[in-house]
Amino acid sequence: MITFTDVTKVYPDGTIAVGGLSLTAPTGRITVLVGPSGCGKTTSLRMINRMIEPTSGSIAIDGRDTATLNATELRRGIGYVIQSGGLFPHRTILDNIATVPLLLGWDKRRARATALDLLERMGLDPALARRYPNQLSGGQQQRVGVARALAADPPVMLMDEPFSAVDPQVRDQLQDEFLRLQAELGKTIVFVTHDIDEAVKLGDQIAVLRVGGTLAQLASPDRLLADPADDFVADFLGRDRGYRGLAFAPAPALPLRREPTVLLGSTADAARAAAAGETWLLVVDAAGAPVGWVEPDRLAGVVTASDLHRGGTVARVGGSLRAALDAALSAPSRRGVLVDESGRLAGTVRAHEVLEAIEREGPGGP
């Protein structure tokens, strides 16, 4: 548990970066600091490992005031990941990851074995171990940055916009992997971002800061979206917060319809017969997983992968209302595709049916 008690940071030039911040980051949870540029997120984060000393107030980790601890030892027990990776360009990937274990005096073999293990856990090819950072893509470098921060198994991790320098697709992937890892490791994490979507996706709780480094609201993502404390928070959350809030709605049972399908590789005639006059027909693969939509009337010969309209998203049965609604809205047929745990087609649902479910038992309300 990390506790900020009335923490203030005034830089020598008079800038008040953090102004009387009090908050608690619970053990084993992800606390996200979010807010506009210059609101003191990085400053707050760096005061935890004393890269920056507070002007007043105190920060405690598990009840121990960090000001009373040796700064170097404190830092070795706290993982730190930054946006640009901060990898050592002159050290191999393996040596980069093994940095803190070696500082802590582990023997070389154990440090390297741990590093190699982490490399694989982060989904990286062990063959990368001998490379230098500039031989890796941005996404790979960020993974190495996370692996390095985890190497000595610190209970606390500080992450400063770790995923914001990579392209959106890689970011999504990194976020998913990060959540999976955290589910296993249960670190106490303080995560900085200026991206509210990232905050909502990753945070167990979110602290919204305003410029001047004061706390505007501290809440779980669903409470934050459902009930912003004031105009500043509401503005910061953005206009489509009602829609995003659906991501947290408990998943009610949706009325699934059976959807006619055709196997990829079937003839056009078979497809037209299955469609029974409908404009769009769902195509599945041999395993029963939906792969896309086709217009049977436009088919010639057999149904091939190149005939597929792949615009529709796929939602999981029991997943969020947001995913189900998005599946319905994005399908060319307007029939949202739902799949079961193993990815096989479960049925389809229409947008109005999802909306009815929301009205019945969805989120929101004042």
Next chain:
Amino acid sequence: MTWFLDHVPQVWSLLVTHAVLAALPLLLGLLVAVPLGWLARRYPRLYPPVVAVTGLLYTIPSLALFILMPLVIGTGILDPRNVVVALTLYTVALLVRTVADGLAAVPDHVLQAATAMGIGPLRRFLAVELPLAVPVIASGLRVAAVSNVSIVSVAALIGVPQLGSLFTDGFARAFLDPIVVGIVASVLLAAAFDLAILAGSRALTPWVRARGAR
């Protein structure tokens, strides 16, 4: 050519002396320039005076420095230590700025990450900053090495024997052969230093060439 063949042992011994007189100041100069460069980098206010004062050293004429040295450090006039100390000053003059700039070129996020991992200031300097500054420092060393090889010859005028003695000798006797041999040997020596430093720098910085080789 026959002159050279008759004097190979003598030329060789002058070459070796020349090499030592040029190389020793290079090492000593580096040892002095690294801490000075660190100071200039660590305390930005010190950068202008340190770089300016050390840079000025290079503008002192070498002959004057060789002659003044015995007065300053109390050595005999023919003592080769005069040459070593004087050239060390020139090396420092050329290297302080390079070292400071090389250290300044180390990316800030790398330093921040090092600090955040609990790497103390001295260790950070030796294990992170200095290795990363090697390519820049090596380029400064190459300039200083060539400069030293050429300046050492001037010491012939104050009677410290090395390849420069071939010039004074040839000049005194109006005889071209030793002068040509002296020039060729100096050029070869400078080239050898240059290659050695380049090779050393490459050996110390495998990551630089790894760039792009994905």
